[in-house]
Amino acid sequence: MNGRPTFPALLAVGRKFAPWQDLYHWLLQRSWLTFFGLILVLFVLLNLLFACTYWVAPGCITGTTTHSFEDCFFFSVQTLATIGYGTMAPATRYAHVMVSFEALTGVISTALITGLTFAKFARPTSRVLFADKIAVGTRDGVPTMCFRMANYRQNTVTEAQLRIILLVTDYTREGEEHRSPIELKLVRDRSPTFILTWTAMHVIDESSPFYGEDAMDRLRARRAEMYALLTGVDETFGQTIHGRFYYRLDDIVQNARFADVITLLPSGQRRIDYTRFHDVVPIAPKPAATT
Incomplete structure (x- = not known):
């Protein structure tokens, strides 16, 4: 896409x-x-x-x-x-x-x-557009990792489910190398109707592999990659469709959020600007509280 x-x-x-x-x-x-x-x-x-x-x-x-x-x-x-x-x-x-x-x-x-x-x-095919960046910033005071996708056909995909898999390299005691999948916990991993866009969020807390100041260095050492897997039922086909995308650690943008792409027109119609779909904007730091 x-x-x-x-x-x-x-x-x-x-x-x-x-x-x-x-x-x-x-x-x-x-x-x-x-x-x-x-x-x-x-x-x-x-x-x-x-x-x-x-x-x-x-x-x-x-x-x-x-x-x-x-x-x-x-x-x-x-x-x-x-x-x-x-x-x-x-x-x-x-x-x-x-x-x-x-x-x-x-x-x-x-x-x-x-x-x-x-x-x-x-053969049923998906037209799911994934943003090519991952935005990491503070949402409601909590560090959050955001993934954005859009239904490019603009029809209805029902019972859409998203999984984010972090694939890392581990070693056994004997020194054997193997790849280990870690599924990231999402705030909401299902959408009853996926029509326009969907921003999935992963809270970076103590249970997250991205927690800690040295998390990125540890993940780079483990050759980490991320995979986004989306499934749902396309109402046009009446069949299950699959969308997938993979991210590198270099695709993560710190202290940023996705640019707004949906605006509500006076007529009540929603306008989607796909020219800014992949854009991220920096999050301005909050001014320090004064006493």
Whole structure:
């Protein structure tokens, strides 16, 4: 949503994987442009393959005088797509057999492409915009860490639930390294209806891993990362959607709050300014009390 990956980049070493080993999942992960590009490449390759089978047998196609490779290619296109303009037709038993195989290939490929296209369209997706900063400041006199997100579709997501996971590196007594998840306690981790924006808050108290002046140094030493995981039911799809984002410790801004993005117009309509959605503003310190 904001140009950043939702999870850190992963470099897999020694992993032997080819797309055809998990082709269905691999195709669903491709973008629409790549998906339709692959379909076009497959369509051309299939027609080139069958065009070669007709071209090596001169006279197998009636309705053409030159029997050029171009004629064979477009005859293959008409056969694979079951067009049949009535001009070119198979003239030999060999051609009839090849046309039968190509027609079967066309039926199967059409069914597979239709199913994959429908699966990509029907798959529920989330359009949750996460602020790329974490604001830490005082709210009602209490140190608080704030996360902001927005429903970019501006429809209704019901029973939205947010989890903030702090992932740190720990070591066993034997020196074995492992990653430990710590779930941050939020003031409110559920929203009955998530329509506009949502600012989730984590109070930095004695139970918080961010408590203490040296907390950031301790967490940096443990290579800490933070993950925001949101789930809810999209009323348009009627299915559960998932949104996720990850933060680095460098994304935390101290003594700041998020800029206001929602204003109430005189007409009663709410206005959301997404141009300031990621902005944080410094919190002015309160003047010292005088006696």
